[in-house]
Structure formats: structure tokens, C-alpha cells
Amino acid sequence: MAQGKRALSAQQVAALSDNGTHRVDNQLYLQIREQGTRSWVFRYSRNGKTHWIGLGRASDVPLSRAKELAVVERAKLVNGGSPIEERRAVKESLRLERQVQSDVPTFAWCAGEYIEGHRASWKNQKHIDQWESTLRMYAGPVIGKLPVDQVTVDHVYKILKPIWLTKPETASRLRGRIEKVLGWAGAKKYRAGENPARWQGGELSHLLPAIGKVQKIEHHKAVPHAEMRGLMADLRKLESISAKALILLILCASRTGEIIGARWNEIDLDAATWIIPAERMKAGAEHRVALSSEAVKLLKSMERTSDLVFPGPRGKLSNMAMLQCLRGIRGTGETVHGFRATFSTWARDETDYPRELIEASLAHAVGNAVEQAYNRSDYLAKRRSLMDAWAAYLAGKGQRPT
Structure with missing residues (x-):
């Protein structure tokens, strides 16, 4: 390191703004990151x-104190010491001391x-x-068994690196969940300092690429509606509870959670x-x-052995069963x-039913906030005609419905 360069004044240091590492004094530098830290x-x-x-941080340590700290580190070098090794030794000593003396809970306990x-x-x-x-x-x-203050x-x-590029959506949600658990631990005084899972302004943003730059949006792969009749015929040959659940899901254009949580007291077969x-x-x-006539027929054929329409071995049917x-x-x-998506594509391509009926059948909100506030109808009677047409199409009986 050249010794001839002049040290920067406090005013000159304050004027530095470019991202990067700037020499301030002998072996002392100011690091400016993209987030402005x-x-x-x-x-x-x-x-x-x-x-x-x-x-x-420069916001916590003034220039004069930073120079003093640099002098201390230079003294260690003169005496043959290694600043980094000394710090590691201190951290390890503190870690071992916490393991012996501390009753700080584990990350897994905090997550629970x-x-x-x-x-x-x-x-x-x-x-x-x-x-979970x-x-x-x-x-x-x-980190499950690690004291939460040591994360x-x-x-x-x-944790994140192996799935950051291959499962970006899962990785992003996981990071957020870890951040919230560690934030909770901080609020409970189980740990102190910055949240290591924080993205905005945190160190992770320097170690991993932004999710938005690597994530590829992939829609759920759907069976073409032209192939649905054969699929439904194959499903009807099965007697399993999962097959019946899948048939009802298709007939009603429902989501998995809506089907596996369905209870008999929610259903009026007469209506x-x-x-x-x-x-x-x-x-x-x-x-x-x-409910279409086909859906009602299916439900009437089922034996009621539980409050749930589709019970499973451990209560309700598994998320993966269908x-x-x-x-x-x-x-x-x-x-x-x-x-x-199969239902939506069929309805738009093969019928003349209006968009609001199709969206309402999928439990999607239609229109802007003002339109939703004034339009209180869910088009149930008109949707019944659409769902009957869908069931007829799936059974191979449908002409082009209107």
C-alpha cells in the first residue's frame, strides 16, 4: 500500500457517492453499496x-473513530498477529460460551x-x-437445531442457494418465511442485530441474483378440452375416493382445497x-x-361415512391424492x-357465454372495485346453465352451447 497518498478529510468522505470501495487513509476504506449503505x-x-x-457502519462510527480502529488493526499486524484469525477466535469463544450458558431457543422452536x-x-x-x-x-x-441467535x-x-435458480418461487417464499421467524425471535429478544434473511438492503442481495431476473413464469399445465371426454371416461371406471373427488373438481371447476375440505352440510342436493x-x-x-345434474348424480351415489364429502385415511383427503x-x-x-384453465378455455372458445359468467364460475372477481361494489349478483341461475353445458360436453352429449 502506497503511503504517500493523502488522507481524505471528513468533508471529502461525505462527498463520496459512487458505489465501490474508496481509499480514505492508510489501509482504511469507505465501502458504498448499491442500497446506499x-x-x-x-x-x-x-x-x-x-x-x-x-x-x-459510517452512520455509527465517525471518521475519527474509524482511523483509531485502523491503527489498532495495524498494530496487530506489526506484532505478527492476524486480525481475521483473532476475530474468528473471539467469535468461536463467544459461540461456545453461548452454547454452554444460554437458554436461547432453537430456530425450529421459534418457527413453531x-x-x-x-x-x-x-x-x-x-x-x-x-x-411447516x-x-x-x-x-x-x-439451522433447525441451531440456537436462533446464531443464525x-x-x-x-x-439454505437458499441450491433452490434459488431451480425453484425460484419456493426459494423466495422460504426466504420470506425465515425472515419473519427471525424477526419474531428478535422481537422476543432471543437475538439481536440485523436480520440475516432480509433482502432489501441486506447482504443476501449481494450473494444471490434478484428472483425477478431468474424466475420464469410457468402456468399450470392443462389437459386440452378436446381430450377431456376420454379422461372423464377413464375416471368414471375408477371407484377410488380420489377419482370421485377429481371428477367433482372438474365438473365444478374448483380448486383442490375447496374439494378436499368439502362438507356435506355445505351442499344442498335438492337445490x-x-x-x-x-x-x-x-x-x-x-x-x-x-351443481350440474352430473355433479348432483355423483354426490347422491356416494356413501356418507364422515362429515367430509371426501374423507381420507388420516381425516380429509391428501393434497396429492387427486x-x-x-x-x-x-x-x-x-x-x-x-x-x-381447461374449463375457461372451453367456455371461451366453444361457447357464447359472456366473460363475467365464466369468471364468476371460477370464483374470480369481475370488473374494477367500483363495479364490484355495485354489482352484488353472482349470476347463479345463469351459471347453472353454463355448468350443465360443461357437464354435457364432458359426457360427449354437448352441442355448441349458448
Whole structure:
């Protein structure tokens, strides 16, 4: 390092604005990042390798103090010490001391407490299951048993890196969930300092590419409506509860959660209407389903052995049961959710029913906020005609409906 360069004054340091690392004094630099954060770093070389040591944020440490800290680090070098190794030794000592003396809970325990505390505010069991499964599967092996105050950016990076490019949506949600659990732990005073899972302004944004730059939007693969008659014929040959659930899902253009959570007391077979409560709907609003004559026939043929229409071995039917049934018939990658797109495409391409009826059948909001406020109708009677036409088409009986 050249010693002849003059040190910068406080005024000159304050004027620095370009992203990068700027020399301020002998071995003392100011690092400016894209988010605008400014921090002091000390630079030294040992055995031909350059090392950088953080000395604190510029907002917390004034220039005069940063110079003093740089003098301390230079003294260590003169005495043959290694600043980085000394810091590592101190951190390891503190870590071991915390393990022996601290009663700080593990990350897994904190995650469980966070989920339990927010369970009542989440709209469906599927959301809760996803929280539990992603944290257990991805975070658990790395930090599950670790005291929550010892979770670092390195840990979070280790969790996210394997799936950041291959499963970007899962990775993004997982990062957010880890951030919230660590934020909860901070609020409970189980840990202090910055949240290592934070993205905006956090260190992760320097280690991983932005999700928006790598994520490819992939729609749920759907069975073409021209092939639905053959599929329905194959499903009707099966007697399994999952096959019957899938048939009703297709006939009603419903979502998986709506079907597996369906209860007999929600269904009026005489009125051919199924009322799904708000807590099980994606939009959080009650939805009336117009049951076609085929749907009513299916439901009347089923034995009632539970409050649930489609009970499973451990209560309600598994989220995967209908997908496994579909895969057994077609191994071409279509999804259960894709049947909603199949219905929508058929209705738009093969019928003259208006858009608002199709969207209402899918429990989608139609129009802007003002239109929704004044239009209180859900078009149930008209939707019944559409769903009867869909059922007839699936059975091979339909002409072009209007």
C-alpha cells in the first residue's frame, strides 16, 4: 500500500457517492453499496492474499473513530498477529460460551411458535402446511437445531442457494418465511442485530441474483378440452375416493382445497347448490357453486361415512391424492389446478357465454372495485346453465352451447 497518498478529510468522505470501495487513509476504506449503505473496511495483505475487515457502519462510527480502529488493526499486524484469525477466535469463544450458558431457543422452536401465533390469521390449512413443510424440509437440516441467535447470512445462503435458480418461487417464499421467524425471535429478544434473511438492503442481495431476473413464469399445465371426454371416461371406471373427488373438481371447476375440505352440510342436493365458506376460498369470500345434474348424480351415489364429502385415511383427503390419480391415467405432466384453465378455455372458445359468467364460475372477481361494489349478483341461475353445458360436453352429449 502506497503511503504517500493523502488522507481524505471528513468533508471529502461525505462527498463520496459512487458505489465501490474508496481509499480514505492508510489501509482504511469507505465501502458504498448499491442500497446506499456506507461502511468502513480495513485492508491488509498476508501471504500474498488480500483481506478485508469491517469496522462498522459510517452512520455509527465517525471518521475519527474509524482511523483509531485502523491503527489498532495495524498494530496487530506489526506484532505478527492476524486480525481475521483473532476475530474468528473471539467469535468461536463467544459461540461456545453461548452454547454452554444460554437458554436461547432453537430456530425450529421459534418457527413453531411463530406459526402457532399466526395460525388464526391464515385463511386455510394449506397455507399452514406449506409454512411447516418448507421450513422443515429446507431450513431444518441447516439451522433447525441451531440456537436462533446464531443464525447468520452464511446459514441462510446455504439454505437458499441450491433452490434459488431451480425453484425460484419456493426459494423466495422460504426466504420470506425465515425472515419473519427471525424477526419474531428478535422481537422476543432471543437475538439481536440485523436480520440475516432480509433482502432489501441486506447482504443476501449481494450473494444471490434478484428472483425477478431468474424466475420464469410457468402456468399450470392443462389437459386440452378436446381430450377431456376420454379422461372423464377413464375416471368414471375408477371407484377410488380420489377419482370421485377429481371428477367433482372438474365438473365444478374448483380448486383442490375447496374439494378436499368439502362438507356435506355445505351442499344442498335438492337445490343443486354448494356453498363454500369464505375461509376456504382463495379470495376470502363465500362462493356458491351451481351443481350440474352430473355433479348432483355423483354426490347422491356416494356413501356418507364422515362429515367430509371426501374423507381420507388420516381425516380429509391428501393434497396429492387427486394429482396421483391424474398421473395414473396421464403421465404427461398436467396438474389438477390446470382443469380450471381447461374449463375457461372451453367456455371461451366453444361457447357464447359472456366473460363475467365464466369468471364468476371460477370464483374470480369481475370488473374494477367500483363495479364490484355495485354489482352484488353472482349470476347463479345463469351459471347453472353454463355448468350443465360443461357437464354435457364432458359426457360427449354437448352441442355448441349458448
